[in-house]
Amino acid sequence: MRVLKPDTEDQVVEAIHDARAPLILEGRGTKQNLGRTVTADTVLRLSGLTGITMYEPDEMVFTARAGTPLAEIEEALAAKGQCLGFEPGNLGKLWNADYGASIGGVVAAAVSGPRRFAAGAARDHLLGFTAVNGEGERFKAGGRVVKNVTGYDLPKLAAGSFGTLFAMTELTLRAIPRGDTTFLAVQNQDPADALQIMRTIARSPFEPTGLVHFPASAAANVAVPRAVTLIRLEGHSEGVAARAAELTRTIAPRARPLESEVGKKLFRDAADIHPLFDPATTLWRISVPPTEAHRTITRLNPASWFADAAGGILWLAFSESPHATVIHAAARDLHGHATLIRKGAGATDDVFPPLDAATHALTARIKRAFDPARTLNPGRMYKDI
Amino acid sequence: MRMPELDQGILSRRATLVDALRRLVPDGVVADDDALVAYDSDALTAYRQKPLAVVLPKSADEVSAVLRFCSANKVKVVPRGAGTSLSGGALPVGDGVLLGLSRMNKILQIDLENRCAVVQPGVTNLGITRAVERDGFYYAPDPSSQVACTIGGNVAENSGGIHCLKYGLTTNNLMGVEFAMLDGNRVRFGGKALDPGGLDLLGLVTGSEGLLGVVTEVTVRLRPKPPCAKALLIAFPSIEQAGACVADVIAAGIVPAAMEIMDRFAVDAVEAYCAPGYPREAAAILIAEVDGMDIEVDAATKQIDAIAYRNGALTCESSTSDSDRDRIWLGRKAAFAAAGRIAPDMLCMDGTIPRRALPRVLSRIAEMSTEFALPVANVFHAGDGNLHPLIMFDVMKEGDLDRAEKFGAEILKLCVEVGGVLTGEHGVGVEKRDLMPLMFSEQDLAVQGAVKCAFDPDALMNPGKVFPALSACVEGGAMHVHQGRMPFANLPRL
Numbered sequence: 001m002r003v004l005k006p007d008t009e010d011q012v013v014e015a016i017h018d019a020r021a022p023l024i025l026e027g028r029g030t031k032q033n034l035g036r037t038v039t040a041d042t043v044l045r046l047s048g049l050t051g052i053t054m055y056e057p058d059e060m061v062f063t064a065r066a067g068t069p070l071a072e073i074e075e076a077l078a079a080k081g082q083c084l085g086f087e088p089g090n091l092g093k094l095w096n097a098d099y100g101a102s103i104g105g106v107v108a109a110a111v112s113g114p115r116r117f118a119a120g121a122a123r124d125h126l127l128g129f130t131a132v133n134g135e136g137e138r139f140k141a142g143g144r145v146v147k148n149v150t151g152y153d154l155p156k157l158a159a160g161s162f163g164t165l166f167a168m169t170e171l172t173l174r175a176i177p178r179g180d181t182t183f184l185a186v187q188n189q190d191p192a193d194a195l196q197i198m199r200t201i202a203r204s205p206f207e208p209t210g211l212v213h214f215p216a217s218a219a220a221n222v223a224v225p226r227a228v229t230l231i232r233l234e235g236h237s238e239g240v241a242a243r244a245a246e247l248t249r250t251i252a253p254r255a256r257p258l259e260s261e262v263g264k265k266l267f268r269d270a271a272d273i274h275p276l277f278d279p280a281t282t283l284w285r286i287s288v289p290p291t292e293a294h295r296t297i298t299r300l301n302p303a304s305w306f307a308d309a310a311g312g313i314l315w316l317a318f319s320e321s322p323h324a325t326v327i328h329a330a331a332r333d334l335h336g337h338a339t340l341i342r343k344g345a346g347a348t349d350d351v352f353p354p355l356d357a358a359t360h361a362l363t364a365r366i367k368r369a370f371d372p373a374r375t376l377n378p379g380r381m382y383k384d385i
Numbered sequence: 386m387r388m389p390e391l392d393q394g395i396l397s398r399r400a401t402l403v404d405a406l407r408r409l410v411p412d413g414v415v416a417d418d419d420a421l422v423a424y425d426s427d428a429l430t431a432y433r434q435k436p437l438a439v440v441l442p443k444s445a446d447e448v449s450a451v452l453r454f455c456s457a458n459k460v461k462v463v464p465r466g467a468g469t470s471l472s473g474g475a476l477p478v479g480d481g482v483l484l485g486l487s488r489m490n491k492i493l494q495i496d497l498e499n500r501c502a503v504v505q506p507g508v509t510n511l512g513i514t515r516a517v518e519r520d521g522f523y524y525a526p527d528p529s530s531q532v533a534c535t536i537g538g539n540v541a542e543n544s545g546g547i548h549c550l551k552y553g554l555t556t557n558n559l560m561g562v563e564f565a566m567l568d569g570n571r572v573r574f575g576g577k578a579l580d581p582g583g584l585d586l587l588g589l590v591t592g593s594e595g596l597l598g599v600v601t602e603v604t605v606r607l608r609p610k611p612p613c614a615k616a617l618l619i620a621f622p623s624i625e626q627a628g629a630c631v632a633d634v635i636a637a638g639i640v641p642a643a644m645e646i647m648d649r650f651a652v653d654a655v656e657a658y659c660a661p662g663y664p665r666e667a668a669a670i671l672i673a674e675v676d677g678m679d680i681e682v683d684a685a686t687k688q689i690d691a692i693a694y695r696n697g698a699l700t701c702e703s704s705t706s707d708s709d710r711d712r713i714w715l716g717r718k719a720a721f722a723a724a725g726r727i728a729p730d731m732l733c734m735d736g737t738i739p740r741r742a743l744p745r746v747l748s749r750i751a752e753m754s755t756e757f758a759l760p761v762a763n764v765f766h767a768g769d770g771n772l773h774p775l776i777m778f779d780v781m782k783e784g785d786l787d788r789a790e791k792f793g794a795e796i797l798k799l800c801v802e803v804g805g806v807l808t809g810e811h812g813v814g815v816e817k818r819d820l821m822p823l824m825f826s827e828q829d830l831a832v833q834g835a836v837k838c839a840f841d842p843d844a845l846m847n848p849g850k851v852f853p854a855l856s857a858c859v860e861g862g863a864m865h866v867h868q869g870r871m872p873f874a875n876l877p878r879l
Contacts, residue, residue, distance in 0.1 A: 058636035059739050081638065110580065121580060123588055124557050139832045140825070145737040147769040147809035149543045149592045150817075150824055151851065152833050153556065156588020160581065177638030199498060205521070205609040207677065239681025246678065289499040289577035312579045337582030353582030358570040362839065363584055369835035381583065 001041060007048040009130070009138065009169045015044055016167065017136025022378045025163035027067055027105030030092025034109060034341060035162050035380045036349050046104055049169055052076055054144075061127065061144055063172040066104030073103055077175050085176040086122050087113030089271030094283065094342050104168050110160030113271030114210040114232070117202075117309040123159035125173050131158070131166035134371025144172045157366075163377040164385060165370040180237040182244045183263025184255040186229040191215055192294045194229045195311045199290050200251050201231060202310040206243040209234045210267055213311070217304035218276040222269045230266060231255065273315060273341075276306050282321035282344030286314045288336030296334050300327065315341075324350035352381050386432055386815055388478060388849040395437065395460055395480040402460060403438050406482065409450045413488070415439035424483050427468040427475040428530070429816055431730070431786060436463065436477030441485045445563065445571060445601035448484070452599065453569030455482055461845050462567075464595040466506065466538025469530040471733055472814025474542060474594050478848055484599060486537045492516050493602070499577050500607045501560050506537025506600045510544075513605060522607040525552035528810070529718060537600045543592030545810030547643045547717075550768035551676075552608065554810065556591040563602035564590055567841055576604060589836070594812050595847040597840040611676035614642065615686055616713040620667035620699040624648050624751075624763065627669040628743030630696040631767040634673070635740060637692060639685055643674040644768030645717050651724065651762040651775075652716070658723035661716035664700055671767065672717055674710075720764040721775070728760070728777030732789050735817075736800030737771045737809035746799055750774055757792040759785070771809035772800070798823055813851045821853050834858075 004023075006012045016023065022040035026032055028047045047067040055062035057080040064073055070088060077083050088111040092101055101111070112121040119125075128142030141154035158168060188194035194213045201208055210232030219227055231247070233240045248255045258266075269275040277283060281303060288296050293311030302316035321327070321344055328350060331338035337353035355363060360382070367374070367385045379385070395402070403416045415421060421435040437460070442448045455462050461481030468475050477483045490507035497520055502513055510531040513524040527546035528534055534544065539555045540562060552558065561575030564586075574587035581587055590597050621627040627646050634641065647655070647670050652663045663670055671693070675685040686703050693701045704710035716723075724731055738746055747763065750772075754761040765773040774796055778789040797807050801823045808817055821830060830852060837844070838858035 056739070056741070058632060059741060060635070061739075110585075112580075116579070120553065120557055123585055124553065133832060137828055137832075139829045141829065141832070143737075143806045143824075144804055145739060145770055145806055145809070147545055147549065147554065147737045147766070147771045148806045149545075149554075149810055149812055150807045151813065151821065151830075152836055153543065153588055153592045154833070154836075156556065156585045156591070157836075159588075160585050165584075177640070179638070203497065203500060203609055205612050235677070236681045236684050238684050239678050242678045242680040287578040287580050287582075289496075289501075291496075291498050309579060335576060336578035339582070355583050356572065358566065359572045359574075359583065359586070362566070362572065362586070365839035366584065366586075366589075366836065369839045370832070 001043055003043045003045055005045045005048045009049065012046070012049070012132050012167055012169055013136050013138050016132050016134065016375060019375050022375055025167055025377050027102030027108070028069065028099065030097035030099065030101045031105060031109050033095040033343070034091070036351050036383070038377050038380050044167065046167065046169070047102060053170065057082060060175045060177070061172060062175060063144070063170060064103050065170050066168045067102045069100050070103055070106055071100045078178070081178050082175040083178045084125065085115060085119035085174065086125050087115040087271050088122065089113045089273060091273060093272060093274040103171055107159050107171055108161060108163050108168065114212055114267055114308055117211055117312070118207065118209040119176065121159070123156045126155040126159050126171060127174055128172040129155060129158055129168045130170045131168045133166045134373055134375045142172070146174055162380045164367060164380050165376065167376060179235040180240050181260065181263070182233045182240045183258035183260065184231040184244055184248065184252070185258040186252060186255045187226055188213065188229050189216070189227050191297060194227065195290070195293045195307060197229055197252060198307070198310040201247065202290065204247065204251055206233065206247045208232060211310040212270045213307040214276070215305060218306045221277065222266060222275050224266070230258065230263065232263065232267060270306070270308060276315070277304055277317040280344070281317035281319060281342070283342035284316045284327055284338050285341050286316060286331050286336055286338040287312060288314065288331065288334045292334040292336065296330065296336070299330055318344070324348040328354055349383070355382070392480045399437060402458065405454060406438060406440055406451065409454055410440050410442050410447050413441040413443060413447070415441070424477060427465070427470040427473060429471055429473040429476065429814065431780065432473050432476050432815060434477050434479055436483035437480055439483045439485055441488050443488050445565065448565045448599055448601050449569040449571055451482065451484060452565055452567050455845060456567040456843070459843060459845065461848050463847050464541065464599050466535030466541070467509070467533045469534040469538065470542065470812060470814060471735070472808065472812040472816040474812050474814040474850060476815055481848070487535065489601070496577065497522060497607065501577055501604050502607055503602065503604050504536055506603060507535050510534050510536055510539055517607055518610070521610050523610050524605050525558050525608050526555050529721065536603050536605065540591055540600045540603055541593065541595045542812045545766070545771065547645060547766065550644060550766065551640050551642045556588060558606045559587060559591060559603065560606055561604040562587060562590065562600050565599045565601050567598065567845060571601060594814065594851050596837055596851055597846060613679045613682045614674055614676035614710065615682050616704045616710040617673045617686060617689055617701060618663065618713045619671040619673065619693045619701045620664035621669045621671065622667070622697060622699055624669035624747050625744035626697045627671045628747055628767060630671060630693050630698070632740040632743065633692045633696060634689055635768065637688065639688055641673045641685065641689070641768060642676045645672045646670070646763065646765055646767040647717060647720060648763040650760065651720050651764045654723040654727050654762060655716035655719050658726055659715055659719050661712055663716055667699055672713055717764070724762050724775045724777065729779045729781070730777070732776040732778070732793050733811070734772060734774045734776065734793050734796050735808045735811040736797050736805050737769060738800050738803050738805035740770045742803035742805070743767065743770065746772065746803060749799055750796055753792060753795055757788050759789055759792055769809065770805065794820055815850055818851055819853050
């Protein structure tokens with residue numbers, strides 16, 4: 001495998017412009033096992049493009065080159081009492097990467113953690129970017145302010161495009177103030193009851209920034225003795241305390257305060273995912289309307305699972321996974337969609353939710369608009385895209 | 386404003402085309418010359434043009450049928466919700482169908498358990514909140530036209546509003562759309578589940594200003610209403626100090642639901658119009674709203690109060706009841722109408738800038754007002770850095786419109802110069818179309834043009850909007866932008 005490792009945007013332009021065969025795009029390479037396999041013999045590794053080029057804490061906005069380690073960004077933001085609103089976890093450990101992801105990779109894979117429930121996903125925090133398309137042409141989109149409707153909202157398209165459209169070289173994201181945090185825990189053995197409680201809290205005006213449930217199996221992996229539902233509240237200290245008290249009094253009488261260090265660790269685990277499941281399992285992520293969460297679990301009967309976003313996002317682990325088509329069909333029946341995160345034995349290539357014919361054709365035309373020669377990560381999301 | 390040249394072939398076949406459209410949408414075609422006047426502009430009234438015909442479908446199937454027909458016959462299509470666009474997004478073209486979605490106005494499903502509602506595109510923005518407020522929910526984005534504007538139009542424009550400081554724009558409050566493509570196919574992007582499957586096409590079509598297709602159904606996120614909300618009314622001796630206060634509040638980590646500034650000109654106008662009782666000695670007032678639990682609202686109120694006085698505030702009062710809060714907002718919400726009383730015509734600019742540039746940009750706008758000899762009122766979403774300078778002029782006075790447009794363009798140039806953008810929530814439309822090169826290079830625009838081609842290879846959807854010039858899509862889906870080299874016909878101006 002040949003590896004191109006540009007240090008500048010110009011070198012990225014050159015590498016793509018001169019490419020005569022498909023390129024595998026990667027940031028720091030932690031999630032190369034996520035998505036379909038790309039057949040190519042050259043890797044374009046963007047980890048050499050590093051550095052935060054702009055950070056204005058009072059504007060809560062920063063720009064970083066695509067290969068900048070996520071950890072470096074989190075550290076810089078934390079030094080100013082801020083953080084990334086979408087709370088990306090370190091998914092790479094699912095495939096035993098013992099180092100952290102890049103900001104470009106995190107956004108390209110739309111990695112979003114438990115705060116996604118309240119603050120939005122990666123796509124909601126990417127304000128602008130510069131990139132190089134499949135023809136080696138540099139362009140920019142979006143801007144550096146939150147409120148911006150000038151031209152098409154290409155940042156939305158960039159988040160979750162898995163490098164199939166263009167190579168992002170620099171990203172501008174918003175940060176959020178890191179508030180005081182309170183955690184509540186509800187001991188719950190019954191999944192249906194736990195999911196119901198999360199939906200009730202989600203409907204309440206107490207603004208939780210995390211609503212997750214660890215059933216007994218996932219809880220055991222993170223040293224929690226019983227199934228537990230966690231509620232996170234963030235903001236002004238007095239306000240958070242008042243919300244916690246009122247929430248407990250009115251709708252969750254079984255909720256108990258959880259020690260802050262324990263809460264923080266469990267939410268980090270919830271963002272990273274890997275600590276929750278046995279390494280040998282096949283792992284799917286399924287988005288459904290929260291009311292369909294329980295039906296999804298009973299229908300697919302995984303070995304273990306974890307519910308994020310009040311049951312709107314389910315992680316299902318299988319020792320022996322049902323066939324991908326079975327899972328995709330079940331997700332569709334339940335008004336959602338599934339993505340294969342970690343392939344087990346008998347790996348399938350049906351990683352992303354199947355598209356209907358019209359959407360598939362449109363997706364192919366969008367691919368062509370950015371990358372007509374199919375140079376960038378061809379087949380990473382869909383076979384012919 | 387130059388618009389694409391009229392297709393004489395289409396114009397000559399008008400009667401035949403109208404007959405065919407009548408068969409597709411019985412009782413839903415307006416072609417009478419006098420009746421078409423009602424549709425000849427949106428809220429950017431400086432530009433007027435009667436469409437070839439207006440078609441008012443009642444169902445998604447009718448929308449598909451009309452699009453299929455128009456596509457097959459190479460007839461242009463301009464979608465329209467309530468026609469409240471301030472950027473000319475729904476300005477008709479003379480050789481195109483104006484596709485009005487206002488009759489598709491049913492709320493299809495309210496699903497409180499999943500915190501969402503499924504509605505047709507012609508439902509008004511406020512109509513959604515009205516339908517769920519008795520259950521303690523609301524739909525957060527609140528453009529000032531929310532009584533009239535439709536959710537379909539909101540999706541097309543990615544509309545904002547006063548409360549998007551805390552709750553985001555339309556795009557952050559959408560879960561899914563059904564989208565009719567030009568070939569009549571309808572596709573679903575998103576739904577009641579989080580995150581897209583595949584590329585985020587929901588995010589792409591939101592804010593695409595009717596250039597990619599037509600929204601036929603929308604699933605919106607509903608939010609529980611905060612238990613308590615308070616408004617603060619703060620008076621400042623200068624608009625720069627008001628701007629500095631806003632920047633300091635945000636920098637302190639407080640996230641108010643809204644922060645709005647009005648200058649003295651705007652305050653005087655609303656006092657004459659509806660007398661909300663704003664402090665008259667102020668050069669600028671800041672209205673901040675905080676929401677949440679009582680205790681955190683009180684805490685945030687105290688913090689903002691302290692920051693305001695540190696920035697030289699003259700007075701700072703907080704609302705004592707919900708009706709008092711309504712009183713404080715009354716003037717802000719009436720500002721555009723009030724300004725309309727003072728001058729016969731207005732241009733409302735919409736640039737967004739980094740908050741720290743507020744003082745500099747505001748003083749420069751004041752200087753430019755003298756240079757261009759046109760009064761300007763400033764009423765804007767200060768928390769987001771989203772400016773709304775209202776340039777006042779009289780279209781009947783020789784040269785006024787031209788000067789007003791040049792003034793507006795200068796303001797937007799300044800916005801881009803300080804790191805901002807041309808439009809924060811009103812859209813590019815026709816109004817800012819020719820200013821796009823201020824922000825985007827030819828290559829940047831070519832990439833956006835290529836996206837357009839992926840949806841609409843014949844450039845039939847909402848032509849003449851957003852892009853300074855479009856030429857036909859070439860093989861492979863790319864688009865070449867030849868600025869100023871396309872043959873254009875002049876559009877009559879009022």
